[in-house]
Amino acid sequence: MKRSFVKMQGCGNDYIYFDCLEEELPQPEKWSRKLSDRHFGIGGDGIVLICPSETADAKMRMFNADGSEGKMCGNAIRCVGKYLYESGAVPKKDMWIETLSGIKRLILTTSGSQVLSVTVDMGSPILGASEIPTLFNLDTVLDHPLKVNGQEYRVTCVSMGNPHCVVFLNEVESLPIVTIGPQFENHSMFPERINTEFIHVIRRNELRMRVWERGSGETWACGTGACAAVVAAVLNGYCDEGADVTVHLNGGDLIIRDVGETVWMTGAAVKVFEGTVEL
Known part of the structure; x- marks a missing residue:
């Protein structure tokens, strides 16, 4: 099976992106491990799946190079916004992306059809020690x-x-x-x-x-x-x-x-x- 991909990076944090709006990618954990290898694969910090969403403009799933699924990646979500806008899938400069850590708002700065930069509302920080989670017997872990x-x-x-x-x-x-x-x-x-x-x-x-x-x-x-x-x-x-x-x-x-x-x-x-x- 052949699949198209796009390699994108934000500040050098590079991922391999698959458009899954019409077709799912099976076994993403396996392919993240194989394709992220910089000697025997495409090379990257992991893979990102751009998927349909029932609650937002699109959904981002990201997998680390070891195959584990991450909840959120700020650099990756900017690239997801760029892909959706430039491909015409979501032709909006103000869009919403579903992640495992909630729905994030993206505001795109563009020049013509190109996305120059993306501002992301990353949400409220969580400071509760047990919610992060940590095992410190504290309310917050500060210094x-x-x-x-x-x-x-x-x-x-x-x-x-x-x-x-x-x-x-x-x-x-x-x-x-x-x-x-x-x-x-x-x-x-x-x-x-x-x-x-x-x-x-x-x-x-x-x-x-x-x-x-x-x-x-x-x-x-x-x-x-x-x-x-x-x-x-x-x-x-x-x-x-x-x-x-x-x-x-x-x-x-x-x-x-x-x-x-x-x-x-x-x-x-x-x-x-x-x-x-x-x-």
């Missing part, structure tokens, strides 16, 4: 000590549909993330594993971020992670609520605005190439 591999870190935990652990450090460029990332991801305090954002505060309302995503490893960007990082930075007094915060990721910049009741994320969405694959 709390956590011992990882014998070293103590100060962590703030936030869910933006996906669980995140935010760690503020003096610098992140030399961080051995391949070693420390899995230790956070699989820590006993996180029953569903965790995404971890390592943050250096450059100046007020400007952050440098590296991210270890559960199921994918270090990625070039994570939209929900950037939102969680800004929420954590506001809570810890590094950034201002209601201000545009620039988050520098390995793959580019995102603009995040935490207004309290919701978090807005703005960034680019880029088509890399399209093709067909034998399944």
Whole structure:
């Protein structure tokens, strides 16, 4: 069976997109593992299925490179908006996309028939320790000590549909993330594993971020992670609520605005190439 796909990326967070509006993709967990391999597959952080929805303009399902299904991906949903608009499937600059973490609103900035950037209403951050979920015996995990591999870190935990652990450090460029990332991801305090954002505060309302995503490893960007990082930075007094915060990721910049009741994320969405694959 041959299926068409589109490779797209947002700040280097790259996925393989399948149009499932008319035809489902069987065994997506299996194909995410096989196709995401950067040596023996197409290569990517996972696959995304663009599906019909009874409650929104379309539905996004995303699978990590290890085959696990994620609830939400901020970079991927921008690319879903771009695909739907440019393909003519949803010719609207203000659209709604169903995800496992709720229905998200997208506002598209366009030039002619091309989508230049997408702003996403990422919803309200979840701060309840048990809701994220974590096993901390606390109401919220704010600048709390956590011992990882014998070293103590100060962590703030936030869910933006996906669980995140935010760690503020003096610098992140030399961080051995391949070693420390899995230790956070699989820590006993996180029953569903965790995404971890390592943050250096450059100046007020400007952050440098590296991210270890559960199921994918270090990625070039994570939209929900950037939102969680800004929420954590506001809570810890590094950034201002209601201000545009620039988050520098390995793959580019995102603009995040935490207004309290919701978090807005703005960034680019880029088509890399399209093709067909034998399944």
